[in-house]
Amino acid sequence: MQEELFTSGRNIPNIDPSLEVWHWPISVYLFLGGLAAGILLFAGVITILGKDKEYPTTVKYASMVPPIALTLGLLALVYDLTNPLYTWQLYTTIRLESPMSWGAWVLLVTTPLSFLWVFSYFSELFPKWNLRFDFLKTFMKFLKRNRKNMAYALVPLSIILGVYTGILLSAFNARPLWNNAILGPLFLTSGLSTGAATIILLAKTAKERHLFSKIDLALIIIELGLIVHMLMGMYAGSQVQLDAMNLLIGGEFTLMFFGFVVILGLIIPGILEALEIKGYKVPVAIPAILVLIGGLIFRFVMVEAGQLTRYLY
Amino acid sequence: MRYAMVIDTLKCVGCSDCVVACQTENNVPIGYCRDWITETVNGAYPNIELELKSERCNHCENAPCVRCCPTGASHIIDGGIVLVTPNECIGCGACIESCPYDARYQHPDGYVDKCTFCHHRLEKGQLPACVSVCPTKCMYFGDLDNPNSEVSKLLKNRKYKTLAPEAGTKPHVYYLI
Amino acid sequence: MSTSRRKFIKISALGLGGVVASTSALNFVGSKSYLNELVAQNVIKKLKKTATYCEVCFWKCAAWTYSDEQGNIKKIIGNETDPHCYGRLCPRGTGGVGMYSDEDRLKTPLIRTIVDGEETFKEVSWDEALDLIASKFKQIKSSYGAESIALLKHGSPGKHLEHLFKAFGSDTIAEPAYAQCRGAREAGFALTYGSWVGSPEPTDIRDTKCLVLIGSHIGENMHNTQVQEMSEAIDNGATIITVDPRFSTAASKSKHWLAIKPATDIALMLAWMNVLIEEGLYDEDYVKRYTTGFNELKDHVLNFTPEWAYGITTIKPEEIRKTARAMANAAPSVIVHPGRHVSWYGDDTQRARTVAILNALLGSWGRRGGFYFKESIKVPKFPSPKYPHPKWDWKNICEKYPMAQMGITTEVIRAAIPNKENKYPVKAMMVAGTNITKSIPEKELLEKAMNEMEFIVVMDTMPMDVTGYADVVLPECTYLERYDGIRSATNRTPSIAVRVPAVQPKYNSKPGWWVAKQIGERLGLGDYFNYNDYKEVIEWQLEQMGTSLEEMNKIGVKHYPRKSGPLYLKEGENYEFPTESGKIELYSKELKNLGFDPLPNYTKHPEPPQGFYRLNYGRAPMHTFSRTANNPNLNDLKSENNLWVNPKVARIIGLRNGQEVWLRNQDKITSTFGIKVRVTERVRWDSVYMVHGFGHDNKKLSRAFGKGINDTQMISKTMVDPIMGGTGMRGNFVEILTEDPHKTLEV
Numbered sequence A: 001m002q003e004e005l006f007t008s009g010r011n012i013p014n015i016d017p018s019l020e021v022w023h024w025p026i027s028v029y030l031f032l033g034g035l036a037a038g039i040l041l042f043a044g045v046i047t048i049l050g051k052d053k054e055y056p057t058t059v060k061y062a063s064m065v066p067p068i069a070l071t072l073g074l075l076a077l078v079y080d081l082t083n084p085l086y087t088w089q090l091y092t093t094i095r096l097e098s099p100m101s102w103g104a105w106v107l108l109v110t111t112p113l114s115f116l117w118v119f120s121y122f123s124e125l126f127p128k129w130n131l132r133f134d135f136l137k138t139f140m141k142f143l144k145r146n147r148k149n150m151a152y153a154l155v156p157l158s159i160i161l162g163v164y165t166g167i168l169l170s171a172f173n174a175r176p177l178w179n180n181a182i183l184g185p186l187f188l189t190s191g192l193s194t195g196a197a198t199i200i201l202l203a204k205t206a207k208e209r210h211l212f213s214k215i216d217l218a219l220i221i222i223e224l225g226l227i228v229h230m231l232m233g234m235y236a237g238s239q240v241q242l243d244a245m246n247l248l249i250g251g252e253f254t255l256m257f258f259g260f261v262v263i264l265g266l267i268i269p270g271i272l273e274a275l276e277i278k279g280y281k282v283p284v285a286i287p288a289i290l291v292l293i294g295g296l297i298f299r300f301v302m303v304e305a306g307q308l309t310r311y312l313y
Numbered sequence B: 001m002r003y004a005m006v007i008d009t010l011k012c013v014g015c016s017d018c019v020v021a022c023q024t025e026n027n028v029p030i031g032y033c034r035d036w037i038t039e040t041v042n043g044a045y046p047n048i049e050l051e052l053k054s055e056r057c058n059h060c061e062n063a064p065c066v067r068c069c070p071t072g073a074s075h076i077i078d079g080g081i082v083l084v085t086p087n088e089c090i091g092c093g094a095c096i097e098s099c100p101y102d103a104r105y106q107h108p109d110g111y112v113d114k115c116t117f118c119h120h121r122l123e124k125g126q127l128p129a130c131v132s133v134c135p136t137k138c139m140y141f142g143d144l145d146n147p148n149s150e151v152s153k154l155l156k157n158r159k160y161k162t163l164a165p166e167a168g169t170k171p172h173v174y175y176l177i
Numbered sequence C: 001m002s003t004s005r006r007k008f009i010k011i012s013a014l015g016l017g018g019v020v021a022s023t024s025a026l027n028f029v030g031s032k033s034y035l036n037e038l039v040a041q042n043v044i045k046k047l048k049k050t051a052t053y054c055e056v057c058f059w060k061c062a063a064w065t066y067s068d069e070q071g072n073i074k075k076i077i078g079n080e081t082d083p084h085c086y087g088r089l090c091p092r093g094t095g096g097v098g099m100y101s102d103e104d105r106l107k108t109p110l111i112r113t114i115v116d117g118e119e120t121f122k123e124v125s126w127d128e129a130l131d132l133i134a135s136k137f138k139q140i141k142s143s144y145g146a147e148s149i150a151l152l153k154h155g156s157p158g159k160h161l162e163h164l165f166k167a168f169g170s171d172t173i174a175e176p177a178y179a180q181c182r183g184a185r186e187a188g189f190a191l192t193y194g195s196w197v198g199s200p201e202p203t204d205i206r207d208t209k210c211l212v213l214i215g216s217h218i219g220e221n222m223h224n225t226q227v228q229e230m231s232e233a234i235d236n237g238a239t240i241i242t243v244d245p246r247f248s249t250a251a252s253k254s255k256h257w258l259a260i261k262p263a264t265d266i267a268l269m270l271a272w273m274n275v276l277i278e279e280g281l282y283d284e285d286y287v288k289r290y291t292t293g294f295n296e297l298k299d300h301v302l303n304f305t306p307e308w309a310y311g312i313t314t315i316k317p318e319e320i321r322k323t324a325r326a327m328a329n330a331a332p333s334v335i336v337h338p339g340r341h342v343s344w345y346g347d348d349t350q351r352a353r354t355v356a357i358l359n360a361l362l363g364s365w366g367r368r369g370g371f372y373f374k375e376s377i378k379v380p381k382f383p384s385p386k387y388p389h390p391k392w393d394w395k396n397i398c399e400k401y402p403m404a405q406m407g408i409t410t411e412v413i414r415a416a417i418p419n420k421e422n423k424y425p426v427k428a429m430m431v432a433g434t435n436i437t438k439s440i441p442e443k444e445l446l447e448k449a450m451n452e453m454e455f456i457v458v459m460d461t462m463p464m465d466v467t468g469y470a471d472v473v474l475p476e477c478t479y480l481e482r483y484d485g486i487r488s489a490t491n492r493t494p495s496i497a498v499r500v501p502a503v504q505p506k507y508n509s510k511p512g513w514w515v516a517k518q519i520g521e522r523l524g525l526g527d528y529f530n531y532n533d534y535k536e537v538i539e540w541q542l543e544q545m546g547t548s549l550e551e552m553n554k555i556g557v558k559h560y561p562r563k564s565g566p567l568y569l570k571e572g573e574n575y576e577f578p579t580e581s582g583k584i585e586l587y588s589k590e591l592k593n594l595g596f597d598p599l600p601n602y603t604k605h606p607e608p609p610q611g612f613y614r615l616n617y618g619r620a621p622m623h624t625f626s627r628t629a630n631n632p633n634l635n636d637l638k639s640e641n642n643l644w645v646n647p648k649v650a651r652i653i654g655l656r657n658g659q660e661v662w663l664r665n666q667d668k669i670t671s672t673f674g675i676k677v678r679v680t681e682r683v684r685w686d687s688v689y690m691v692h693g694f695g696h697d698n699k700k701l702s703r704a705f706g707k708g709i710n711d712t713q714m715i716s717k718t719m720v721d722p723i724m725g726g727t728g729m730r731g732n733f734v735e736i737l738t739e740d741p742h743k744t745l746e747v
Ligand SMILES: Nc1nc2c(c(=O)[nH]1)N[C@H]1C(S)=C(S)[C@@H](COP(=O)(O)OP(=O)(O)OC[C@H]3O[C@@H](n4cnc5c(=O)[nH]c(N)nc54)[C@H](O)[C@@H]3O)O[C@H]1N2
Pocket: C057, C058, C181, C182, C214, C215, C216, C217, C218, C220, C221, C222, C223, C243, C244, C245, C246, C248, C260, C261, C262, C263, C264, C265, C339, C340, C341, C342, C616, C617, C618, C619, C620, C621, C622, C623, C624, C625, C730
């Protein structure tokens, strides 16, 4: 029999056994960041392609979500800091090796940009509201003229943001569940998928709904592929990675992961969307909401389970 | 200058004096710790092996905690000591997640804390508190760059290991086995 | 005669008097500005150094207490020059700060009273408490004589009270460090070598080539110098042989671990002697020169072959031979360690004799790497009148046990139970520095006695279980807040150490010397306490010893040259041992005359019946008995004890790691609390093991209450050593209950 235990010090609740320093706000933050990145990317791409008139939900209505999501996400992040009054310290330095650092910087640029983007549509979104000050009107006009330029900035920024939400976790060598090359692309795909789902939910035209159902279906298929790939990678890995995998496929997170993330959050909405595309009558809100819930739970599972995994030595 | 700690597992009795001494020297609040003891038992009665180890931050040469810190609060100073500047720490926890040894903790005052190799004592020419109290004298501290230091000699003459070498962190705490 | 009038009450049932103000509430106020300076300040602060010696156990390591300007004790560091610690305290000594800072400490004197028909404690002034004690003591003295007031004590406060009691006319004094601890060893060695082993043990571990530990679990038993020197011995490549049914920490450092069947050590040692003699490995010259009775011994062990012992001990004959040869190879630099807590199976004096004889065969007594000749310096007695001569004392109470050289706690307690034949009735008792509910087994006896006594005073620093029996509870301040007697212990060279208060006593607590003097003065014994402050006593004594308090404040420890001669025997030296024959008595005529075996014999002890396991217990390095369980720093390291269970047993009963279980012993005594299981290969399948000192029963101990099981509660049966009266405690068997036996049935 092998026995390993802490004789003293670490068997105290403040530190071990779970070392959970990241709580629900981090999962929420990652979810909202991914979702915002998704919408901003779609809005940017459509604008660059000059199709903004054909897909108004994407560029206009759904785009009201990212500024709110990013603000809430940031608030959640700060809420989980144990020294929140010192948050400004994030902006005294740029540390390229720290995903947390460049994530903070990307957010610093992207969040205002997402506000400006919505502001450029102000008169169309709120036709009944009149802007009180002239300089605001001029500013809005200025933004409207530069929408394409903003879109050029948004595309790379939102990709970085989406990838960042995955890299943030996968950069941690010390947590075997997170430490794999798939997690970044996986989170990006999942973020895009939740973005697409939001657009589907808000879309006013069948055309826009259809396009994003197709996009979302593709993303779901990619995501499923990535998940299989990730698990295979862990399966072939060391003992610690096997243990990590077991948390997902044969442990306390299995129901959450397979039930809510894979089946309810990916496979079922995928089938529903495929049916819809084939022309069956499906209330589109259902797959979209499932994707959103699945995306949120996916982040909860990964953040919580990841913190449980540790090196053996 | 490359500070290192060498701990002789053949002598450590797991008494935890190093843990209390660190607590009183460094004002580590009750309920937290910068160092701790692990016990590993292998075999079946009456053919058993027991290893007792005092563990702490390894002051890794390739420190993931420093790399992932967004503010630069975690940093490496002369001698390879990994430190946290409380003033610059926002408490994001990234460093805690990044440490394969779970050597860091969130101090109730908000910042992240961990073993400092007692650099405030080193400055005064004293040994780290844990090393200085260990009743079995199984802990050694010194400069790896000096071939005549006790630690260098021990690592030259004795079998040793580091913890989780596969994590690639290049620890500066060595265990004689 | 009063009927059963004393109900066990806990201080948690504090009825009258204000609720003690919480001090910690203030800590939450104040700014929480986390600046680097704040952190830096914490470590750079200028700290004051005060000399002391540790009271967390009885090794008495000299140390420096570091305190800041606000009078907070920050840390305690060993005194570099002290031969008890060489500048390194053990974890308990380092964590001694917690003895001071524990917010659960006794804060003010308490008196038992009745409120609404319920017995409870009320907070009173020192004057009220001391006046009550003095009037009760006087009253009992006039009715029964001062002799009937007994003192159970341990540690430093005991010294001051001993003086008070002897001045008052009572020498009815005992402490658990004898009958529950090392008494049998001292008796066994006194019978063989004419002198006690004593504390600290004069074992020359530093220079030994072979250290044999029979049960002594050095490394868990943290007696400082021994741990330090054992580590040095490991560095020097010494062979360590550990005989222990449990895989102790020491066993893990040993070349040979003999996993002996419990209670069979004498058989193993007889076989070792057999090998040493049969193979001619013993120190012939030493034996011839210094011992008597070798021929009797030789005949005696003739048939105790390793093959014979194998059947008893389960240790293979080759192993026995191999280890005997290893000892002989190293001889005379070999130590068969006498152990310390030796009250195991009731034949403990005989086991100690076996150890003593084995050492004599190996010629290790008085040899480098064996046992050195210890020496201490005498501290002059502060002038005081002669003590009156009591009509009877502890010796009379313990007369059944011819070799009892100190009071036997259990006998003194028994003397409180009315009995027509009892010529020495104990009517009242003072208890100081010993938690008798944990240190003395046979709870039933204790409770009966407590019920019968007319008056009980307990002086402690903590609201320990024992305070529940008191009529008056006196809060002593901790060792860090008081003067105490000068420490002068036996060592390689003599030395002394002082204890000086680092800070003012916290709360309304007082030093033990002050309490003794106050009671003494109220009893009209003022002449015996001819000083205002104990400091004056120390100052006077230090002056007699050629130093001063001023100097001692600076150095903490002072060394004196040896006067008694060299540490070891010289080659071929003629040496007279302080025995009757002047020789090491392998064969003991004294025992023979008293009707005991003159040479040790193995006797079979009962084994656990089906479904029961032998209750084994020992030390955890970070705790001292029951006194540290609530210490915030040490509780942080280990807050409860675990029940060590062999995986085979776990499989049979179906136990998981961490599962809570309860115990019931052979006398149907059920543990008050539960204990968490540790499934481990380190323990034998016929026993379970736990660390002594947990399972506290007083809610006022906010950290320790209800954590783990009190091993003493499970020790309802003792095997009394007929030679010196020690209480063997290792013959209790327990069954493991997986359901909470105290769960009240819900309808
Ligand atoms: N940390 C710490 N250290 C202490 C103390 C403390 O409270 N805490 N107390 C001090 C005091 S006063 C004392 S007296 C000493 C006591 O310390 P020791 O004298 O070393 O202790 P024992 O209780 O005699 O021995 C306990 C060991 O005996 C083993 N044992 C049990 N039954 C048998 C048996 O039948 N045969 C053999 N060979 N071994 C057996 C147990 O498994 C355990 O490992 O410790 C001292 N040191």
